[in-house]
Amino acid sequence: MKDLDSxxxxxxxxxxxxxxxxxxxxxxxxxxLLERITDCERLIRRLDxxxxxxxxxxxxxxxxARRGSRRKDSDAAPSTIEPTTLVTAMLGPRLALSPDRxxxxxxxxxxxxxDLPGIxxxxxxxxxxxxxARLISxxxxxxxxxxxxxxxxxxxxxxIEERVKAVAPxxxxxxxxxxxxxxxxxxxxAAANSRHSAAARERSVRVEPLPDGMxxxxxxxxxxxxxxxDGVLDAxxxxxxxxxxxxxxxxxxxxxxxxxxAFAAVWDALAEGVDLPLARDSRHDVPTTxxxxxxxxxxxxxxQDPCPTCGRxxxxxxxxxxxxxxxxDLADFGLSPVPPGRIPAWWTIPxxxxxxxxxxxxxxxxxxxxxxxxxxxxxxxxGHGPIPADLARRLAAxxxxxxxxxxxxxxxxxxxxxxxxxxxxxxDTDEAQRYRFSQSLIDDITARSQECTYPGCLCPASLCxxxxxxxxxxxGVTCVCNxxxxxxxxxxxKTFGGWSARLSEPADPFPPGTIVWTxxxxxEHPGLPPDLPGCxxxxxxxxxxxxxxxxxxxxxxxxMTSDEREAERLRRWERAAEQDTDRAERRxxxxxxxxxxxxxxxxSPQAPTELGEPPF
Numbered sequence: 001m002k003d004l005d006s007x008x009x010x011x012x013x014x015x016x017x018x019x020x021x022x023x024x025x026x027x028x029x030x031x032x033l034l035e036r037i038t039d040c041e042r043l044i045r046r047l048d049x050x051x052x053x054x055x056x057x058x059x060x061x062x063x064x065a066r067r068g069s070r071r072k073d074s075d076a077a078p079s080t081i082e083p084t085t086l087v088t089a090m091l092g093p094r095l096a097l098s099p100d101r102x103x104x105x106x107x108x109x110x111x112x113x114x115d116l117p118g119i120x121x122x123x124x125x126x127x128x129x130x131x132x133a134r135l136i137s138x139x140x141x142x143x144x145x146x147x148x149x150x151x152x153x154x155x156x157x158x159x160i161e162e163r164v165k166a167v168a169p170x171x172x173x174x175x176x177x178x179x180x181x182x183x184x185x186x187x188x189x190a191a192a193n194s195r196h197s198a199a200a201r202e203r204s205v206r207v208e209p210l211p212d213g214m215x216x217x218x219x220x221x222x223x224x225x226x227x228x229x230d231g232v233l234d235a236x237x238x239x240x241x242x243x244x245x246x247x248x249x250x251x252x253x254x255x256x257x258x259x260x261x262a263f264a265a266v267w268d269a270l271a272e273g274v275d276l277p278l279a280r281d282s283r284h285d286v287p288t289t290x291x292x293x294x295x296x297x298x299x300x301x302x303x304q305d306p307c308p309t310c311g312r313x314x315x316x317x318x319x320x321x322x323x324x325x326x327x328x329d330l331a332d333f334g335l336s337p338v339p340p341g342r343i344p345a346w347w348t349i350p351x352x353x354x355x356x357x358x359x360x361x362x363x364x365x366x367x368x369x370x371x372x373x374x375x376x377x378x379x380x381x382x383g384h385g386p387i388p389a390d391l392a393r394r395l396a397a398x399x400x401x402x403x404x405x406x407x408x409x410x411x412x413x414x415x416x417x418x419x420x421x422x423x424x425x426x427x428d429t430d431e432a433q434r435y436r437f438s439q440s441l442i443d444d445i446t447a448r449s450q451e452c453t454y455p456g457c458l459c460p461a462s463l464c465x466x467x468x469x470x471x472x473x474x475x476g477v478t479c480v481c482n483x484x485x486x487x488x489x490x491x492x493x494k495t496f497g498g499w500s501a502r503l504s505e506p507a508d509p510f511p512p513g514t515i516v517w518t519x520x521x522x523x524e525h526p527g528l529p530p531d532l533p534g535c536x537x538x539x540x541x542x543x544x545x546x547x548x549x550x551x552x553x554x555x556x557x558x559x560m561t562s563d564e565r566e567a568e569r570l571r572r573w574e575r576a577a578e579q580d581t582d583r584a585e586r587r588x589x590x591x592x593x594x595x596x597x598x599x600x601x602x603x604s605p606q607a608p609t610e611l612g613e614p615p616f
Contacts, residue, residue: 042126049123056113059083108134115152118165127169145184172456182386189376192388223384236262366392367534382450403443422481432477444480452487453515453527459487484515
């Protein structure tokens with residue numbers, strides 16, 4: 001099989017440019033058109049690299065403009081116009097760019113050429129486009145996840161640049177963004193925990209009036225709350241569509257309209273009073289002795305060293321404090337606190353549809369050492385991205401189901417000799433020889449591949465089909481080595497669209513666990529395995545402690561009484577209604593003036609010769 005780089009040269013020459021700008025070929029084949037499109041894209045990328053170099057050189061050879069004080073006795077400091085501003089002013093009119101866009105291009109070009117030469121080399125080779133190159137530069141230079149000491153040229157900067165350079169050509173924009181953020185988050189895990197605590201103090205929900213009788217709801221919530229809310233709203237919307245379909249009714253509302261109606265319905269129901277069922281909370285179940293007493297594991301290692309037992313005890317104390325705080329929140333709002341050992345069983349609502357055997361849920365992936373508190377390697381919240389270790393521990397401490405993954409580089413080989421399976425599984429079991437998937441196999445597959453395995457597709461695995469790489473009817477087994485998630489679109493491409501997919505082999509130039517997709521032309525496109533906590537590329541072990549930030553400044557709203565807050569809310573809505581009315585009146589007057597101008601123009605076709613003095 002061929003890969004894409006062997007089909008099209010990464011460096012189109014002048015002859016290639018002449019061919020592309022020449023006459024269109026008569027009756028071109030699909031392969032010819034694909035090569036033509038790829039050549040055009042590679043050439044655009046190389047020209048963008050040339051443009052970035054020219055912009056950076058122009059900034060470098062432009063001297064700043066300086067002006068001294070206008071009067072000798074003035075205390076004002078001399079004024080200076082920086083070279084980037086001067087170059088921006090020259091390029092904007094030439095390229096018909098707004099000042100902001102021109103300034104962004106000049107800044108990104110200068111930083112890319114100066115601070116990220118490896119990324120710039122990818123552009124010059126035609127392997128990376130300007131949009132992804134600028135994303136890399138912006139994230140490394142300005143992302144808040146980076147520690148204060150992270151600067152161009154430092155050791156960690158060079159390491160991250162090399163890692164990004166190695167994989168950037170094969171990653172899409174969202175994949176690159178997620179990878180860089182997870183690497184930056186791992187530079188200083190302790191600071192990431194502090195930033196999460198500071199961000200949690202800024203949580204808020206606001207309801208703002210919008211024109212045309214609508215309102216906007218804007219919230220800043222913990223990531224797990226946002227993920228859970230998103231999943232429940234999807235489930236409510238899907239349940240309504242399924243119910244309408246079962247009753248032979250056509251549901252006229254879109255999915256987003258159903259989500260909005262479900263969101264409003266939840267608050268309408270709460271306003272009327274809804275009792276949620278309670279279930280037993282088994283999260284604190286621990287091994288017990290024959291007499292029913294909990295087993296206390298001894299401390300292992302030196303007295304000053306962390307150990308799993310101490311980490312578990314500390315985690316349980318943190319969890320108890322968190323749950324105590326939640327119960328107090330309920331009491332503060334006039335709600336009945338959940339009794340100890342019980343938990344609101346919101347997942348038991350029968351109308352919520354289930355995906356891959358589960359209702360709305362939150363999936364977090366983290367290493368065993370992070371769970372036990374032995375290190376602060378960031379975790380992964382499915383659908384959200386990397387999260388600080390403290391948050392990952394809190395979420396993982398209350399699991400409904402646990403899936404243990406042994407990843408490459410975790411201390412044992414990915415495959416075992418003579419097993420017949422890349423993951424060392426037994427293919428002679430009943431599970432491997434039946435077509436239907438067990439829940440444990442579904443959990444294993446969707447934990448390893450949390451998105452569609454087609455290159456660049458970000459469809460969550462919970463929405464994907466699970467497909468056999470080698471069809472079950474043709475000798476394929478039901479095993480993690482032969483089952484993979486693919487969204488419905490790419491599943492159909494594999495089934496009857498001329499595409500095929502296979503698990504990579506040791507001789508392939510791809511990482512273990514890669515799903516290799518082959519298009520109808522025989523070109524292979526690797527769907528690389530995701531970076532998960534514990535994988536070598538997940539984070540850099542370079543923790544550097546930073547000073548804690550301020551505890552935040554109290555909001556002015558906190559000082560208001562309930563009556564003052566309600567009055568302010570009513571005034572805000574009244575102002576919005578007045579602004580809405582004013583906008584409608586101005587729009588009506590503008591339409592009337594335009595109609596009058598058109599009528600006057602029809603009566604007097606000649607334009608006036610005297611315009612008078614300008615109004616400035």
